[in-house]
Amino acid sequence: MDNSTVAATAGTADVCVVIPTRNRPDLVLRAVSSALAQRLSPAEVLVVVDGPDEATETALAGVDDPRLRVLPLPRSGGAAGARNAGVRATGREWIAFLDDDDEWSVDKLERQFRHVRENGVEGPVVYATGVEWRTDDFTFHYPRRSPRPxxxxxxxxxxxxxxxxxxxxxxxxxxxxxxxLAHPIPEHLRTHEEYDWFLDLDRNGCSFSVALEPLTTVHAPAVRSSVSTDAGWQSSLAWALARRAELGERAFSSFCLTDVARSARRAGGPRLFAAVLGMAVTARPLPRDVARFLVIWFVPQELRWRLSNRRRRRVA
Structure with missing residues (x-):
């Protein structure tokens, strides 16, 4: 990789921050503020309003910064469609995604572009950072490791x-x-469109590089409505079954015993318990995956978070 292409000029990077939003004017203002406040300034912050939303457009009109641009869409197509529309609408060399209910630390772009310069490899790459995941009661830092070569x-x-x-x-x-542009985020899926996108990128020779430092704050309150959280376990399982060959047996069983299980647990019942476990067993999961499934199903989420947080403090 030619590192000169990621160098900042006069404290500005040729990057467009794409923020999809709808009906959350207060939250999106926080996200926009965190993007505009970057030490390494983005050349453009593009908020894509996903369908008619006068309140959000009015709130954003009060932001006096030439780097901010608002792109209202005539109809809602979901977060994936809004992100893709933002990518098409900008001419910047780099794209950085930010959700309307999340925010960045002030040095996120600066440190991430430093990671790009220090870890550049041949071929297409998607760069990520660590996350500070905030619930109503706890804060976690993910992920624990970067992808292996x-x-x-x-x-x-x-x-x-x-x-x-x-x-x-x-x-x-x-x-x-x-x-x-070459690999847009799938717009036809109701859930897990980002996983589908990652599989497509991986299939086409893209690698993934993660700076583990938690430079992005993801807000995950107990009461949180979104497309992904509202889609239901059936949609999760249907996606996994459709992508089973690409996932591979180990990843398929692990996905069923974690992601599908977390969603299915809310519906509950012995038949559903047996159905999820039975589907995963067809892929011969490891005992630790089955044990994790049992914990997810029988231990309340708040207690799991408390135990996990206590264990992290001991390790630290």
Whole structure:
């Protein structure tokens, strides 16, 4: 990689921050503020309003900064469609994604571009950072490790020895616009479009590089409505079954016993318990994956968080 292409000029990077939003004017202002406040200034912050939303457009009109641009869409197409529209609408060399309910530390872009310069490899690359995941009661830092050389992205994300070991959070991502144009985020899926996108990128020779420092804050309150959280376990399982060959048996079973299980647990019942476990067993999961499934199903989420947080403090 030619490192001169990622060098900042006069404290500004040729990057467009794409923020999709709808009906959350207060939250998106926080996200926009964190993007505009970067020590390494983005050349453009592009808020894509996903469908008619007068309140959000009015709130953003009050931001007096020439770097901010608002792109209202005539109809809602979901977060993936809004992100893709933002990629098409800018001419900047780099794209950085940020969600409207999340925020960056002030040195996120500066440190991430330093990581790009120090870890550049041949071929297309998606760069990510660590995440500070904030719930109502706890704060966690993910992921625990970066992808290993040659590791399939499905194995990095789902074949875990520990919770949160591998993660690629969309509001941390940085990639070249030409890569985002060549491989847009799937817009037809109701859930897991980002996983589908990662599999597509991996299949086409893209690698993933993660700076573990938590430079992005993801807010995850207990009451949180989004497309992904509302889609239901059926959609998660249907996605996994459709992508089983690309996931591989280990990643498929792990996904069923964690991601599908977390969603299915809310519906509950012995039949559903047996169905999820039975589907995963067809891929011969490891005992640790089954044990994690049992914990997810029978131990309340708040207690799991408390135990995990206590264990992290002991390790630290």
């Amino acid at each position: 040659g590791e399939r992205v499905a194995d990095y994300l789902f074949v875990r020895a520990h919770p949160g070991e591998g993660m690629l959070a969309v509001p941390t991502l940085l990639l070249r616009r030409e890569l985002a």
